[in-house]
Amino acid sequence: MKLIQDRLQFAFMLNTSVQRDAERVTAKEIEYVSQELDDSLGGLYSLLSQELQLPLINRLMFQMEKKKRLPVLPKGQVRPKIVTGLEALGRSTDLQRLNTFVQQIAPFGESGLSSLNISEYIKRIGTSLGVDMDGLIKSDEQLAQEQQAAQQQALQDQVAPQVAKEGMGMIRDTVKGDQQQQIQKEKERGRA
Secondary structure, three states: OHHHHHHHHHHOOOHHHHOOOOOOOOHHHHHHHHHHHHHHOOOHHHHHHHHHHHHHHHHHHHHHHHOOOOOOOOOOOOOOOOOOHHHHHHHHHHHHHHHHHHHHHHHHOHHHHHOOOHHHHHHHHHHHOOOOOOOOOOOHHHHHHHHHHHHHHHHHHHHHHHHHHHHHHHHHHHHHHHHHHHHHHHHHHHHO
16 A cells, blocks of 8 residues: 555655655755655646636736725836745755855855856845845945045045155245245345
């Protein structure tokens, strides 16, 4: 009887038939099993999310807005998105793939990492973690302004000691000139 049950579970791709029986099962094993299940069902979850769940959610939102149980949301600003199947697991998988990618190009040193668009990498990490990125990451314009301000500050820091040195030299020359004029006047008074 147990043999027939095991064969039926395997034929219908039940988790218990393909997942090993152990105290701890790795995330890679779960990912493999879920990929197998998704492949065997032909992306049924994705299809159902778009063909059944999304229209249902839109209809429910419309009804709730009419009954004033949900505030009227601005058109084009808020759109529901159904995340099911592997797509729901995909965010953590994307993060793992991003980190693996960076680890793979790290041995190439500065040349490998310099070709990486850091701001896009940061955005993708935030997205993979489900973080709202609006306003969190500085725009290219903000970065350019900060870089320009830093360059101006560095230039001022470099020029300021030079200007101070020249200013001190001018003051010294002026004082020397005044002293020489004073000495010259005293000499002229002494002759007179």
